[in-house]
Amino acid sequence: MAFTQRSEETRTAILTAARRRFAEDGYERATIRAIAADAGIDPSMVMRYYGSKDGLFAAAVDVDLDLPAVGDLPPERRAETLVRHFFALWEGERSSGVLTVLLRSAITNEAAAERMRDVFAGQVGTTLGPSTEEGTVRAALVATQLLGVALCRYILRLPQIVALDTEALVASLAPTVERYLTEPV
Amino acid sequence: MAFTQRSEETRTAILTAARRRFAEDGYERATIRAIAADAGIDPSMVMRYYGSKDGLFAAAVDVDLDLPAVGDLPPERRAETLVRHFFALWEGERSSGVLTVLLRSAITNEAAAERMRDVFAGQVGTTLGPSTEEGTVRAALVATQLLGVALCRYILRLPQIVALDTEALVASLAPTVERYLTEPV
């Protein structure tokens, strides 16, 4: 019952390896065997720690977006703050590809898609202000642009988008996001 | 050697079933057996007609975007025309989910991702005008928004985006696209 230090180490080793494999290969092609090999342990240990592949996946995509409360900012600063935070999340070391895991597998795995909708509804929808219907539509429009750029940059790796640095992207995208947040629908 | 009528019928039956399965399940989870069952024939026939699963996939994503020559249009009409054509492509009966196949599998399958980059470079990049470097960057920015909305609407099925009709989406997205086409980078 009590976690020893060693068990906790391999537990996180498995999780790290799982995130990398899920991010690179997607849910279906990431195999328990490969993840275990990366973590330097036996495949059966993965089962003992996380119960099943689904359980491991659920642990791998358990992410906190840690969104800033843009509602407190002056309106003209909200869009830029959001976009900047978005790139910090994707390119940050700490998250280590969780978002890539989530997005990539939300596309082949219905459970992941639902989790993504939940994350969106729960975290994105509310931090943009009171959750009126209009507000969630605005948030969804923002999501189309931000997820689209993540798709092209981190998954499809469109060379023109990969080549741009984040500052140039912020400059291009912030006005779009601002329009979705303010323009009448 | 000469194609009989019956062979051509099952050939397209296989292709139709394959597109549907690939679109719904993605490359990995779409099985030859399921596709064959949908087409009402034996799995081995799929191999005889298309050689391998990869061959079938290549045939399934062989798509012509049929983009309009927006270069001839007055600038203020280009964005709206593009967005409208984009939705017509995705929701049109004729294409029957080819684009969903392409996008969905480009995310787990590296070969599909490269094919997507090729389609983009070959068809999208050039029809937006002379292929200067600035032009391809603009085209890529347009792609982030349009692929993003396709992702949210046809794959993740974000309810707020699914609920909007195409006219409302055109109204929301066209100004964004127009900005990417015109605003200094």
Add this chain to the structure above:
DNA sequence: CGTGTTTGCCAACACTCGTTGGCCTACACT
């Protein structure tokens, strides 16, 4: 009508996958 070719199905192979149970080792605690 006879014959060769196409269309199709059946059965199987070789492989990989997630998952399980048994067994050995190393540590913790009294």
Add this chain to the structure above:
DNA sequence: AGTGTAGGCCAACGAGTGTTGGCAAACACG
């Protein structure tokens, strides 16, 4: 030191996969 428990590996099962070869039936054509 003795003992129970947790950490770890090995071997295997059962299911599902893409793929192949052989054989029956339907067709085309002389």
